[in-house]
Amino acid sequence: MKIEKVRDLTLIELEKGSTLVIACDSCGGIGLKEGDVLKVPPEVTGRYAARVVLLEVLCAGAEVVCLANAVCNEMKPTGQAVIRGIRTELELAEIEQVVLTGSTEENFATFATGLGITAVGVVETVRLRVNRCRAGLTVVAVGAPLVGAEVLQAQLVGYCTIRELLAHPGVYEMVPVGSKGILAEAKLLAACHELTFIPEQAVQIDMKKSAGPNTVILAAVDEQFLAKPVRHAALEVIGGFAAKK
Structure with missing residues (x-):
């Protein structure tokens, strides 16, 4: 075992x-x-x-x-x-x-x-959808970071969206984001694969804010996904993975 x-x-x-x-x-x-x-x-x-x-x-x-x-x-x-x-x-x-x-x-x-x-x-x-990331993949954030009372007033990423992401051939790995925030989770995901996370220069989403009860999902995706993403209003490219130098 x-x-x-x-x-x-x-x-x-x-x-x-x-x-x-x-x-x-x-x-x-x-x-x-x-x-x-x-x-x-x-x-x-x-x-x-x-x-x-x-x-x-x-x-x-x-x-x-x-x-x-x-x-x-x-x-x-x-x-x-x-x-x-x-x-x-x-x-x-x-x-x-x-x-x-x-x-x-x-x-x-x-x-x-x-x-x-x-x-x-x-x-x-x-x-199993873990340990699948590689250099060259793009990282997208689905949803918005919310915490506390904010969670009660917003529509969160739904389970149907999760299943759509899992079924998409261009999605390699997915990570829910909670209290650590988007940037910390993206860096951790990269470190698990001995990669480096390179953030985009101009990102609209708050990368350091707590996402409470997993109000954001990070997905490591390829060009196939970027050409035809799942239908979700709050989806943003936040960076990508590169090999460690």
């Missing part, structure tokens, strides 16, 4: 040519409890936490088979609301055959909302 860490993903190669893809995330202080910093319904907390790990697994080309939530609060009412939000996001992603499991805190009273979440996917190893 081969285990590999790639960016925020853990990959476990199984027998018979399959790979498990595991992604996890956590959030705290987002809810309706006394100590929460961002006051939103717990359903919202569950939705966007689920979005983060679902996109990580889907962008790797895997099918989500399990989603585990560790709610650091009581089941009623906070845990129930968080789970409703998770189910809503699964419906948006059109993921039906999935094991949903988790745990709550029933021993102590809590004063802030906390959630840990893990998604597990499976994919044929030959179809």
